[in-house]
Amino acid sequence: MLQKYVFLFFTFFCATFISNCTGKNSADPNNYSASSGAAADYNNEDYMLFTSSEPLEPEELTAIKKFMNFYPDLDFTAEYDTEFSDWKLCITKKVFLNRPEKSDAEKALTRKADFYWAGGRLLPKSELAKKDDYWVLQYKYENTLRDPKTYTPEEIERIKDFGSSKNRRNDNGTPMFFFDFIYSAKSRPIIEEHIIKTKFLGKTTKVHERIFPALKRVEAEICLLAAISVEDLSTAERIGKIDVTSEKLTDEQKEIRKFIKTLRSSDAYYWREIAGTNRKSFHSYGIAIDLLPQRLNGRSIYWGWEKERSGDKWMMVPQEARWAPPQAVIKIFEEHGFIWGGYWIIFDNMHFEYQPQLIQ
Numbered sequence: 001m002l003q004k005y006v007f008l009f010f011t012f013f014c015a016t017f018i019s020n021c022t023g024k025n026s027a028d029p030n031n032y033s034a035s036s037g038a039a040a041d042y043n044n045e046d047y048m049l050f051t052s053s054e055p056l057e058p059e060e061l062t063a064i065k066k067f068m069n070f071y072p073d074l075d076f077t078a079e080y081d082t083e084f085s086d087w088k089l090c091i092t093k094k095v096f097l098n099r100p101e102k103s104d105a106e107k108a109l110t111r112k113a114d115f116y117w118a119g120g121r122l123l124p125k126s127e128l129a130k131k132d133d134y135w136v137l138q139y140k141y142e143n144t145l146r147d148p149k150t151y152t153p154e155e156i157e158r159i160k161d162f163g164s165s166k167n168r169r170n171d172n173g174t175p176m177f178f179f180d181f182i183y184s185a186k187s188r189p190i191i192e193e194h195i196i197k198t199k200f201l202g203k204t205t206k207v208h209e210r211i212f213p214a215l216k217r218v219e220a221e222i223c224l225l226a227a228i229s230v231e232d233l234s235t236a237e238r239i240g241k242i243d244v245t246s247e248k249l250t251d252e253q254k255e256i257r258k259f260i261k262t263l264r265s266s267d268a269y270y271w272r273e274i275a276g277t278n279r280k281s282f283h284s285y286g287i288a289i290d291l292l293p294q295r296l297n298g299r300s301i302y303w304g305w306e307k308e309r310s311g312d313k314w315m316m317v318p319q320e321a322r323w324a325p326p327q328a329v330i331k332i333f334e335e336h337g338f339i340w341g342g343y344w345i346i347f348d349n350m351h352f353e354y355q356p357q358l359i360q
């Protein structure tokens with residue numbers, strides 16, 4: 001059995017040399033049909049393996065296609081590079097997206113960049129030797145809250161270390177190369193050509209043009225669930241008139257309406273480095289949005305502020321003592337590709353971030 005699999009892998013590699021995988025979202029898996037002709041010399045059992053309706057392809061190529069499916073606006077080709085024993089992706093993006101006011105020539109502009117898969121990190125060739133210093137871009141997003149009372153003393157120490165300024169400085173953390181490319185985030189003047197000023201739940205905000213449709217869908221669904229219209233949020237006066245007590249409303253509608261009425265701001269784009277690190281925050285890409293309420297009423301909302309208030313015990317604040325958006329609002333964000341920072345141990349309950357590849 002083992003020999004058979006060794007052979008199968010060999011076949012994959014042969015096929016790799018002769019056929020690239022071309023993809024857009026719908027990357028045709030049949031492009032990758034491993035050489036079925038070679039199977040004729042083998043016994044029936046082997047033959048079945050090669051003619052199965054499921055095309056055989058290396059696990060990593062499957063993972064690459066799965067990842068790229070979360071970014072349907074991008075085109076890509078993937079080719080196995082034997083020199084680096086890794087998959088090389090050539091990704092093409094449209095420079096401007098969702099910008100009806102741009103000229104046809106600007107709308108047609110594209111850019112290309114090469115990345116190595118690097119086990120799910122999408123690194124440029126120059127970073128391959130340091131691959132292990134980086135986190136992978138796709139991991140399990142835990143959308144449950146663990147009771148801090150269940151943290152062991154060892155875990156508390158690790159959490160403290162993780163939040164310490166020393167650790168946050170040294171860690172390479174998330175590789176930003178892929179994001180720098182797709183969001184044109186190399187420098188402040190460049191990215192600002194792609195930032196759109198808009199409103200979210202009645203508050204002025206600036207977001208990246210690539211996530212604009214997703215954010216508008218989130219807003220429309222929140223309004224639908226609260227049984228209000230986006231026009232009801234057009235002025236402070238209209239927001240003030242939204243009824244939150246009518247007996248006709250469900251408890252969920254009341255909760256969402258109150259959340260909207262008491263929202264102070266929904267700031268997204270903001271060019272800054274993450275405190276204590278060399279990296280940029282996702283706010284610098286215009287793909288993270290902070291929903292801040294007018295009043296916290298003593299509740300905790302962000303680990304850093306809690307650390308200033310209560311020192312090293314910041315992670316022990318029980319969930320019920322933390323401010324959070326309504327559960328239904330968090331769910332809507334997730335359905336449109338945004339993760340919520342309230343599920344992080346290093347909690348940031350006002351923060352949503354567009355990371356569609358993390359929502360499985």
Ligand SMILES: [Zn+2]
Binds near residue numbers: 289351
């Ligand atoms: Zn934030």
